[in-house]
Amino acid sequence: xxxxxxxxxxxxxxxxxxxxxxxxxxxxxxxxxxxxxxxxxxxxxxxxxxxxxxxxxxxxxxxxxxxxxxxxxxxxxxxxxxxxxxxxxxxxxxxxxxxxxxxxxxxxxxxxxxxxxxxxxxxxxxxxxxxxxxxxxxxxxxxxxxxxxxxxxxxxxxxxxxxxxxxxxxxxxxxxxxxxxxxxxxxxxxxxxxxxxxxxxxxxxxxxxxxxxxxxxxxxxxxxxxxxxxxxxxxxxxxx
Ligand code: HEM
Numbered sequence: 001x002x003x004x005x006x007x008x009x010x011x012x013x014x015x016x017x018x019x020x021x022x023x024x025x026x027x028x029x030x031x032x033x034x035x036x037x038x039x040x041x042x043x044x045x046x047x048x049x050x051x052x053x054x055x056x057x058x059x060x061x062x063x064x065x066x067x068x069x070x071x072x073x074x075x076x077x078x079x080x081x082x083x084x085x086x087x088x089x090x091x092x093x094x095x096x097x098x099x100x101x102x103x104x105x106x107x108x109x110x111x112x113x114x115x116x117x118x119x120x121x122x123x124x125x126x127x128x129x130x131x132x133x134x135x136x137x138x139x140x141x142x143x144x145x146x147x148x149x150x151x152x153x154x155x156x157x158x159x160x161x162x163x164x165x166x167x168x169x170x171x172x173x174x175x176x177x178x179x180x181x182x183x184x185x186x187x188x189x190x191x192x193x194x195x196x197x198x199x200x201x202x203x204x205x206x207x208x209x210x211x212x213x214x215x216x217x218x219x220x221x222x223x224x225x226x227x228x229x230x231x232x233x234x235x236x237x238x239x240x
Contacts, residue, residue: 003215007130007207009095015088016208022084023186025077030183032070035063040180078153085146092143100130102140107133118199142189145182152179 042050058064092098110133116122155166155175169175207213
Protein backbone atom coordinates (compact mmCIF):
# COMPACT_ATOMS: atom_id res chain seq x y z
CA UNK A 1 0.00 0.00 0.00
CA UNK A 2 1.23 3.49 -0.83
CA UNK A 3 0.32 6.70 0.88
CA UNK A 4 0.27 10.32 -0.27
CA UNK A 5 1.83 12.65 2.30
CA UNK A 6 2.32 16.42 2.49
CA UNK A 7 5.90 17.50 1.92
CA UNK A 8 6.48 21.09 0.80
CA UNK A 9 4.29 24.03 1.88
CA UNK A 10 2.89 26.24 -0.89
CA UNK A 11 5.06 29.23 0.09
CA UNK A 12 8.28 27.20 -0.12
CA UNK A 13 7.32 25.90 -3.57
CA UNK A 14 6.54 29.37 -4.95
CA UNK A 15 9.64 30.94 -3.44
CA UNK A 16 11.82 28.07 -4.69
CA UNK A 17 10.53 28.23 -8.25
CA UNK A 18 10.66 32.03 -8.43
CA UNK A 19 14.28 31.87 -7.29
CA UNK A 20 15.38 29.52 -10.06
CA UNK A 21 14.74 31.66 -13.20
CA UNK A 22 15.71 34.83 -11.32
CA UNK A 23 19.06 33.33 -10.39
CA UNK A 24 19.60 32.23 -14.00
CA UNK A 25 19.02 35.84 -15.16
CA UNK A 26 21.38 37.09 -12.43
CA UNK A 27 24.18 34.75 -13.50
CA UNK A 28 23.64 35.54 -17.18
CA UNK A 29 23.51 39.32 -16.70
CA UNK A 30 26.47 39.07 -14.31
CA UNK A 31 28.45 37.45 -17.12
CA UNK A 32 27.49 40.28 -19.47
CA UNK A 33 28.90 42.72 -16.90
CA UNK A 34 31.98 40.63 -16.14
CA UNK A 35 32.94 40.51 -19.82
CA UNK A 36 33.40 44.28 -19.84
CA UNK A 37 36.34 43.81 -17.47
CA UNK A 38 37.17 40.09 -17.23
CA UNK A 39 40.28 40.35 -15.12
CA UNK A 40 40.27 37.07 -13.21
CA UNK A 41 42.76 34.43 -14.21
CA UNK A 42 44.96 31.87 -12.54
CA UNK A 43 48.65 32.25 -13.27
CA UNK A 44 52.01 33.39 -12.00
CA UNK A 45 54.27 36.30 -12.96
CA UNK A 46 52.79 37.42 -16.26
CA UNK A 47 51.84 33.91 -17.42
CA UNK A 48 48.15 32.92 -17.54
CA UNK A 49 47.46 29.26 -16.75
CA UNK A 50 43.68 29.50 -16.72
CA UNK A 51 41.38 32.27 -17.90
CA UNK A 52 37.91 31.69 -16.44
CA UNK A 53 36.09 32.19 -19.69
CA UNK A 54 38.08 31.90 -22.92
CA UNK A 55 37.19 34.26 -25.77
CA UNK A 56 35.52 31.39 -27.65
CA UNK A 57 33.01 31.06 -24.77
CA UNK A 58 31.92 34.69 -25.09
CA UNK A 59 31.76 34.49 -28.87
CA UNK A 60 29.69 31.28 -28.82
CA UNK A 61 27.14 32.88 -26.47
CA UNK A 62 27.27 36.27 -28.20
CA UNK A 63 28.18 37.93 -24.92
CA UNK A 64 30.65 40.66 -25.95
CA UNK A 65 29.86 44.36 -25.56
CA UNK A 66 26.53 44.08 -23.80
CA UNK A 67 27.49 45.84 -20.57
CA UNK A 68 24.50 48.21 -20.46
CA UNK A 69 22.05 45.36 -21.05
CA UNK A 70 23.77 43.28 -18.36
CA UNK A 71 23.68 46.10 -15.83
CA UNK A 72 20.03 46.95 -16.39
CA UNK A 73 18.96 43.30 -16.01
CA UNK A 74 21.24 42.70 -13.02
CA UNK A 75 20.08 45.79 -11.12
CA UNK A 76 16.39 45.02 -11.59
CA UNK A 77 16.47 41.30 -10.90
CA UNK A 78 18.73 41.70 -7.87
CA UNK A 79 15.75 43.21 -6.04
CA UNK A 80 13.56 40.25 -6.95
CA UNK A 81 16.33 37.86 -5.84
CA UNK A 82 16.89 39.73 -2.55
CA UNK A 83 13.19 40.20 -1.70
CA UNK A 84 12.31 36.61 -2.62
CA UNK A 85 15.28 35.33 -0.56
CA UNK A 86 14.35 37.43 2.48
CA UNK A 87 10.71 36.29 2.35
CA UNK A 88 11.92 32.68 2.10
CA UNK A 89 14.22 33.13 5.10
CA UNK A 90 11.50 34.81 7.19
CA UNK A 91 9.05 32.09 6.20
CA UNK A 92 11.50 29.41 7.36
CA UNK A 93 11.81 31.17 10.72
CA UNK A 94 8.14 31.94 11.35
CA UNK A 95 6.71 28.64 10.06
CA UNK A 96 9.37 26.71 12.02
CA UNK A 97 10.38 24.97 8.77
CA UNK A 98 13.94 25.93 9.66
CA UNK A 99 13.95 23.02 12.12
CA UNK A 100 13.76 20.67 9.16
CA UNK A 101 16.45 22.37 7.12
CA UNK A 102 19.09 23.84 9.45
CA UNK A 103 21.84 21.45 10.61
CA UNK A 104 21.31 19.53 13.84
CA UNK A 105 23.94 18.07 16.20
CA UNK A 106 24.46 14.88 14.20
CA UNK A 107 24.72 16.60 10.83
CA UNK A 108 28.43 16.06 10.12
CA UNK A 109 28.49 12.38 11.06
CA UNK A 110 25.27 11.65 9.19
CA UNK A 111 26.28 13.65 6.11
CA UNK A 112 29.31 11.40 5.79
CA UNK A 113 27.03 8.34 5.97
CA UNK A 114 24.78 9.84 3.27
CA UNK A 115 27.80 10.48 1.02
CA UNK A 116 29.03 6.88 1.51
CA UNK A 117 25.51 5.65 0.73
CA UNK A 118 25.24 7.79 -2.40
CA UNK A 119 28.63 6.50 -3.58
CA UNK A 120 27.30 2.94 -3.09
CA UNK A 121 30.00 2.25 -0.48
CA UNK A 122 27.59 1.76 2.43
CA UNK A 123 24.03 0.48 2.60
CA UNK A 124 21.18 2.17 4.42
CA UNK A 125 20.67 5.76 5.47
CA UNK A 126 20.39 7.23 8.96
CA UNK A 127 16.75 8.02 9.85
CA UNK A 128 15.78 11.46 8.61
CA UNK A 129 12.86 13.82 8.90
CA UNK A 130 12.21 15.92 5.76
CA UNK A 131 15.79 16.21 4.52
CA UNK A 132 18.84 14.05 5.08
CA UNK A 133 21.91 15.50 6.78
CA UNK A 134 23.75 16.24 3.51
CA UNK A 135 20.72 18.12 2.21
CA UNK A 136 20.51 20.12 5.45
CA UNK A 137 24.14 21.16 5.03
CA UNK A 138 23.75 21.98 1.34
CA UNK A 139 20.50 23.94 1.70
CA UNK A 140 21.70 25.88 4.73
CA UNK A 141 24.94 26.54 2.88
CA UNK A 142 23.11 27.93 -0.13
CA UNK A 143 20.99 30.20 2.12
CA UNK A 144 24.21 31.60 3.64
CA UNK A 145 25.60 32.01 0.12
CA UNK A 146 22.45 33.95 -0.78
CA UNK A 147 23.10 36.44 2.02
CA UNK A 148 26.77 36.61 0.97
CA UNK A 149 25.70 37.28 -2.60
CA UNK A 150 23.47 40.19 -1.55
CA UNK A 151 26.08 41.68 0.82
CA UNK A 152 28.98 41.50 -1.66
CA UNK A 153 26.72 42.65 -4.50
CA UNK A 154 25.55 45.72 -2.56
CA UNK A 155 29.15 46.51 -1.62
CA UNK A 156 30.29 46.66 -5.24
CA UNK A 157 27.03 48.31 -6.42
CA UNK A 158 27.33 51.29 -4.04
CA UNK A 159 30.90 51.23 -2.69
CA UNK A 160 30.82 54.93 -1.75
CA UNK A 161 27.46 55.05 0.02
CA UNK A 162 27.99 51.62 1.60
CA UNK A 163 31.70 52.21 2.32
CA UNK A 164 31.38 50.49 5.73
CA UNK A 165 30.04 47.31 4.10
CA UNK A 166 32.74 47.47 1.45
CA UNK A 167 35.39 47.91 4.16
CA UNK A 168 33.97 44.99 6.18
CA UNK A 169 34.36 42.78 3.12
CA UNK A 170 37.99 43.81 2.63
CA UNK A 171 37.54 46.68 0.17
CA UNK A 172 36.12 46.94 -3.34
CA UNK A 173 38.52 44.51 -5.05
CA UNK A 174 37.99 41.83 -2.40
CA UNK A 175 34.23 42.28 -2.43
CA UNK A 176 34.27 41.77 -6.21
CA UNK A 177 36.36 38.59 -5.87
CA UNK A 178 34.00 37.35 -3.14
CA UNK A 179 30.96 38.10 -5.32
CA UNK A 180 32.54 36.18 -8.19
CA UNK A 181 33.53 33.24 -5.93
CA UNK A 182 30.03 33.00 -4.47
CA UNK A 183 28.65 32.84 -8.02
CA UNK A 184 30.94 29.87 -8.73
CA UNK A 185 29.79 28.15 -5.51
CA UNK A 186 26.14 28.77 -6.44
CA UNK A 187 26.77 27.23 -9.85
CA UNK A 188 28.43 24.19 -8.23
CA UNK A 189 25.49 23.83 -5.82
CA UNK A 190 23.13 24.03 -8.79
CA UNK A 191 25.00 21.29 -10.70
CA UNK A 192 25.03 18.89 -7.72
CA UNK A 193 21.41 19.79 -6.83
CA UNK A 194 20.19 18.94 -10.32
CA UNK A 195 22.09 15.62 -10.35
CA UNK A 196 20.60 14.73 -6.94
CA UNK A 197 17.09 15.71 -8.08
CA UNK A 198 17.46 13.49 -11.16
CA UNK A 199 18.74 10.58 -9.03
CA UNK A 200 15.97 11.05 -6.44
CA UNK A 201 13.43 10.68 -9.24
CA UNK A 202 10.04 11.88 -10.39
CA UNK A 203 8.20 11.41 -7.09
CA UNK A 204 10.62 13.73 -5.32
CA UNK A 205 10.59 16.32 -8.12
CA UNK A 206 6.80 16.30 -8.34
CA UNK A 207 6.59 17.00 -4.61
CA UNK A 208 8.28 20.37 -5.17
CA UNK A 209 5.45 21.25 -7.60
CA UNK A 210 2.37 19.67 -6.02
CA UNK A 211 3.50 19.71 -2.39
CA UNK A 212 2.73 16.00 -2.01
CA UNK A 213 4.89 12.91 -2.15
CA UNK A 214 3.88 9.29 -2.59
CA UNK A 215 5.48 7.44 0.29
CA UNK A 216 7.06 4.20 -0.91
CA UNK A 217 6.06 0.78 0.45
CA UNK A 218 9.32 0.26 2.33
CA UNK A 219 8.78 3.39 4.40
CA UNK A 220 5.37 2.06 5.36
CA UNK A 221 6.79 -1.35 6.17
CA UNK A 222 9.30 0.38 8.42
CA UNK A 223 6.40 0.92 10.80
CA UNK A 224 5.50 4.55 10.34
CA UNK A 225 2.19 5.39 11.96
CA UNK A 226 -0.66 7.06 10.10
CA UNK A 227 -0.27 10.05 12.35
CA UNK A 228 3.35 10.49 11.35
CA UNK A 229 2.41 10.12 7.70
CA UNK A 230 -0.15 12.87 7.76
CA UNK A 231 1.84 15.40 9.77
CA UNK A 232 4.17 17.07 7.34
CA UNK A 233 6.91 17.92 9.79
CA UNK A 234 6.73 14.61 11.63
CA UNK A 235 6.94 12.30 8.65
CA UNK A 236 9.89 9.97 9.11
CA UNK A 237 11.40 8.43 6.02
CA UNK A 238 13.96 5.70 6.66
CA UNK A 239 14.83 5.07 3.05
CA UNK A 240 14.91 7.37 0.05
C1 HEM B 1 19.55 27.88 -8.65
C2 HEM B 1 18.56 27.41 -8.33
C3 HEM B 1 18.14 26.58 -7.13
C4 HEM B 1 18.37 26.77 -5.81
C5 HEM B 1 19.19 27.86 -5.15
C6 HEM B 1 17.66 25.72 -5.10
C7 HEM B 1 17.62 25.56 -3.73
C8 HEM B 1 16.83 24.65 -3.06
C9 HEM B 1 16.59 24.65 -1.64
C10 HEM B 1 17.19 25.65 -0.64
C11 HEM B 1 15.74 23.63 -1.36
C12 HEM B 1 15.12 23.29 -0.01
C13 HEM B 1 13.79 24.08 0.04
C14 HEM B 1 13.07 24.01 1.38
O1 HEM B 1 12.52 22.96 1.72
O2 HEM B 1 13.01 25.04 2.08
C15 HEM B 1 15.46 22.96 -2.61
C16 HEM B 1 14.68 21.83 -2.75
C17 HEM B 1 14.41 21.20 -3.96
N1 HEM B 1 14.79 21.64 -5.21
FE1 HEM B 1 15.93 23.26 -5.63
N2 HEM B 1 17.05 24.92 -6.03
C18 HEM B 1 17.32 25.41 -7.28
C19 HEM B 1 16.89 24.92 -8.49
C20 HEM B 1 16.19 23.74 -8.66
C21 HEM B 1 15.83 23.15 -9.92
C22 HEM B 1 16.18 23.71 -11.30
C23 HEM B 1 15.15 21.98 -9.64
C24 HEM B 1 14.55 20.95 -10.57
C25 HEM B 1 15.01 20.61 -11.70
C26 HEM B 1 15.05 21.89 -8.20
C27 HEM B 1 14.40 20.89 -7.52
C28 HEM B 1 14.26 20.78 -6.16
C29 HEM B 1 13.53 19.74 -5.48
C30 HEM B 1 12.79 18.58 -6.14
C31 HEM B 1 13.63 19.99 -4.11
C32 HEM B 1 13.07 19.12 -2.98
C33 HEM B 1 14.12 18.10 -2.59
C34 HEM B 1 13.57 17.07 -1.63
O3 HEM B 1 12.42 17.16 -1.24
O4 HEM B 1 14.32 16.13 -1.31
N3 HEM B 1 15.70 22.95 -7.64
N4 HEM B 1 16.13 23.61 -3.63
